[in-house]
Structures are given as C-alpha cells and as structure tokens.
Amino acid sequence: MTTRREQTSRESRELILVAAAELFAxxxxxxxxxxxVAERSGISRGSIPWHFGGKEGLxxxxxxxxxxxxRVGLTEEPGSVEAGFDRLMEGLNTLFTLPTTRLFVTLLVEALEPGSPIHGRYLEIHNTLREHCRRWLERLPLPPELSAEALAVTIVGAGIGIHQQWxxxxxxxxxxKALAALCALVAGAVPPAGR
Structure with missing residues (x-):
C-alpha cells in the first residue's frame, strides 16, 4: 500500500519532470x-537534487x-493494409506534433557533443522512432526498390528537419503544412492498392 508521503513524492517528481521538459525544450x-525548474513546477529547488541527484540526472x-x-503512444497496430496506410499518416502527424518532439530537436546538438550524457538516450529515441515507422511501413505493399527501413529513416529525418527549421x-x-507534404510524398510511394 502506498503511503501519502510516497504519493506526494511521486507527484512532486512528475511535476518537476514536466516543468524540466518544457524548459529544456x-x-x-x-x-x-x-x-x-522550481519556479515552473512549484516544487522547492532543494527537492530537485533529492529526486534526481543533479542536473544530468534530471x-x-x-x-x-x-x-x-x-512508446505508449506508438503501440497501436492497424487491422488491415488499408487501415495501415491511414494509421501511418495519422501516426506521422501525431508523432511530429508531440510536445516531446520539440524537446528532442532542441537537445539534439547537446546529444552530438563528445562525451554527452544524453548520446545513448538519443540513439534509443531514434531507434524507437525508426522501428515504429518501419513496422507500419512493412504492412504496406511498398515497391521492391523502396525498403521500409530506408523510408523509415527518411521519415524520421524529415520530421526532425521540419522541426529544426520551424x-x-x-x-x-x-x-x-510541411508534415502534410511529407505525408503526401509517402502516399505517392505506396501503390493505390495499398491504400
């Protein structure tokens, strides 16, 4: 059974994480x-290192x-090939409009620096995004010269690039509009029978 103190600690931690994500973005x-972070979250400054150890931990x-x-937002699978194309298009729009996307784009330069503490996390983020796109694309009848893996890399790269420019x-x-154009390009690569 969770005590009131444990519940309060979890709530404080979540408020800090939300505030920090917004500020980092x-x-x-x-x-x-x-x-x-303390001002945005309404949680005392001293609580932050208590929860996370330091800024890098945060x-x-x-x-x-x-x-x-x-991951939670990308778990739904389509029921058919036709639904798969529509869900892929919806998924692309959702994926690139998540609040976290701005955070990832903002922190990208820091992830590329030698010895960056977030380099490994960025690899995981990109792998997750590519894997999600690849799984959806593999359900579609793509032309033989277009691999789902290569198209997934292109979609994720385009989404990140759109956000950087924005x-x-x-x-x-x-x-x-840029994401709609990306969706139209992907739609053009899929034969009409697959939609």
Missing part, C-alpha cells in the same frame, strides 16, 4: 537552472520519461 539544457529522467510516452524560423515555416 524552450531554453535548452544548459540555459535551464534548478531555480527555473535530464536523463526527462528523456527516459519522454521515450516511454512515445524552431529557427517559426514565422516562415508551417510545420503542419
């Missing part, structure tokens, strides 16, 4: 302080939570 990891916990949210120039890039 908005400001980046380096520019976010414990004071920022970052890793935020990424782990985000990967788990993606973060840099939100007044010039419409992510919804």
């Amino acid at each position: 908005e400001k980046g990891y380096r520019q976010t302080t414990f004071a920022d 970052l890793l916990a935020v990424l782990e939570r985000s990967v788990n949210l993606i 973060l840099l120039a939100p007044d010039r890039v419409d992510p919804e």
Whole structure:
C-alpha cells in the first residue's frame, strides 16, 4: 500500500519532470537552472537534487520519461493494409506534433557533443522512432526498390528537419503544412492498392 508521503513524492517528481521538459525544450539544457525548474513546477529547488541527484540526472529522467510516452503512444497496430496506410499518416502527424518532439530537436546538438550524457538516450529515441515507422511501413505493399527501413529513416529525418527549421524560423515555416507534404510524398510511394 502506498503511503501519502510516497504519493506526494511521486507527484512532486512528475511535476518537476514536466516543468524540466518544457524548459529544456524552450531554453535548452544548459540555459535551464534548478531555480527555473522550481519556479515552473512549484516544487522547492532543494527537492530537485533529492529526486534526481543533479542536473544530468534530471535530464536523463526527462528523456527516459519522454521515450516511454512515445512508446505508449506508438503501440497501436492497424487491422488491415488499408487501415495501415491511414494509421501511418495519422501516426506521422501525431508523432511530429508531440510536445516531446520539440524537446528532442532542441537537445539534439547537446546529444552530438563528445562525451554527452544524453548520446545513448538519443540513439534509443531514434531507434524507437525508426522501428515504429518501419513496422507500419512493412504492412504496406511498398515497391521492391523502396525498403521500409530506408523510408523509415527518411521519415524520421524529415520530421526532425521540419522541426529544426520551424524552431529557427517559426514565422516562415508551417510545420503542419510541411508534415502534410511529407505525408503526401509517402502516399505517392505506396501503390493505390495499398491504400
């Protein structure tokens, strides 16, 4: 049986994780302080290291939570090939509009730095996204010259690129229109019988 103290601790941890994810997405990891997280979450600054040990521990916990949210959101499988194409298109739109997508794009540069503590988590995130896309694409009658694996890499790369451009120039890039264009390109690669 969970005690009230354990319940309060879990709730505080979740509030901290949500606030940190939002701030890391908005400001980046380096520019976010414990004071920022405490103010946004409404939880005392001293509670953050108690829960996570330090800023790196907080970052890793935020990424782990985000990967788990993606996995939960990507588990549904289509019932037929026709439904599979429609669900793939819906899934692409959902995937690239998740709040976590902005976080992943914002932190990408930090993940690429030598010795980065989040490099391994980013590999896991990209593997999860590619695997999800590949599983959906394998249900479709793709032309023989187009592998599901290669198309999955292309879709994930395009989604990340769209978000990068949008973060840099939100007044010039419409992510919804760009994602619709990506979906149209994928639809053009699938023979009509598969839709």
